[in-house]
Amino acid sequence: MTETTFAQLSTLSAYSAIGVLTLAMIAYAFYLARLAPARDERREQEAARRATPERELVGVGGGADQDHEADRAGAAGPTSEMPVESAGARKAAGIGWTLTLLGTVLVVAAVALRAAEVHRWPLGNMYEFALVGSMFTLLAYVGWSFRRDLRWLGVFVVVPVLVVLGTAETVWYTEASQLMPSLQSVWLAIHVTVATVAVAIFTIGAALGGLYLVQDRIEARGGTRSFMARLPSARALERLSYMTHVVAFPLWTFTVIVGAIWARQAWGAYWNWDPKEVWSFVIWVVYAAYLHARATTGWKRQNATWIALAGFVCVVLNFAVVNVYFVGQHSYSGL
Structure with missing residues (x-):
């Protein structure tokens, strides 16, 4: 096949992925909508149980120990909180999951076809970075979903991927071209790939962090009938957000270090105060501040999460x- 054919097939795969993921988003939204009544009922039952005097619970068989076990179960993660699903909810979730898998395959195909078109790892401009970043975000979500039930998170992952893919195809698209001499290095595949994986995980962490802040405020007000009643507790959301950042931060650290090594080989100095270098370091500092605040006694987790969201704003x-x-030595957008 010719390079033109590869380009056409890559674009077709990307647009097909957008269509499939749009349907997945709708299915996940329907799943959450059908999940709401059972979630509300369970929370009302839990509130009534906690309101029962402890001496009455002792006779039932457990008392304070039962409360302690319930607290531990609630903190274990969202899987332990999910209510019994209706048949409609299960069907919608299954459709959403299947479409997500198909959309992921299509994005992977778009990346592979782009690589075949340009005869290199496709990370030479903004369009290619957005395409690969979308792929890694979906792969991270799919891989994590094999370990725990994250169907409730699907819509909050698919939406940002759709935004990035849509913008990539309509605004950032760049015709295939040769790399600049400074980019023709094995460090491109190492440095930029790890950076893309880190950004993909940061994206999921930001989604979880935002959901946590909203859920925490609703729980503080005693709300049970809001849209957020369909999702895990604030505590579970915060723990998941923290877990994702703990994984992504070392990857970003590696990105900054390897970038300095590559800069020394390409430009003769480890640090050149290039705008891209400066902002990469700013991102590192903000996320380091988040992890430090999260581990520091006296810091509220809400405030620490705001720092994490500020870090993601810096990423964007x-x-x-x-x-x-x-304008700088990293001016490779292709636009």
């Missing part, structure tokens, strides 16, 4: 603004 600015409007 680094990609969508610095790449386009800042």
Whole structure:
């Protein structure tokens, strides 16, 4: 096949993925909508149980120990909190999951076809980075879903992927071209790939962090009938968000270190105060501050999560603004 054919097939796969993931988003939204009544009923039963005097529970068989076990179960993660699902909810979740798998395969195909078109690892401009970043985000979600029930998170992962894919195909698309001499290095595959994986995991962590802040405020007000009643507790959401950041931060640290090594080989210095270098370091500092705050006694987890979200804002600015409007040695957007 010719390079033109590869380009057409890559674009077709990307647009097909957008269509499939849009249907997955709708299915996940329907799943959450059908899940709501059972979730509300379970929370009302739990509230009534906790309101029962302890001496009455002792006679039933457990008392305070039973409360302690319930607390531990609630903190274990969202799987332990999910209510019994209706047939409609299970069907919608199954459709959403199947479509997500199909969409992931289509995005992987789009990346592979782009690589065949350009005869290299496709990370030479913003379009390719967005395409590969979408792939890793979906792969991270799918891989994690094989270990725990994350169907409730599907819509919150698929939506940002759709935004990135749609923008990549309509705004950031760049015709295949040869890499600049400084990019023709094995470090491209190492440095930029790890950076893309880190950003993909940061994206999931940001979604979880945002959901946690909303859920925490609703729980503080005693709300049980809101949309968020369909999701895990604030405590479970915060723990999951923290877990994702613990995985992503070392990857970003590796990205910054390897970038300095590559800069020494390509430009003769480990650090050149290039806008991209500066913003990458700013991202590292903000996420380091989040992890430090999260582990520091006296810091509220809500405030620490706000720092994490600020870090993700820096990630978005680094990609969508610095790449386009800042001139430097990393001006490889292709736009």
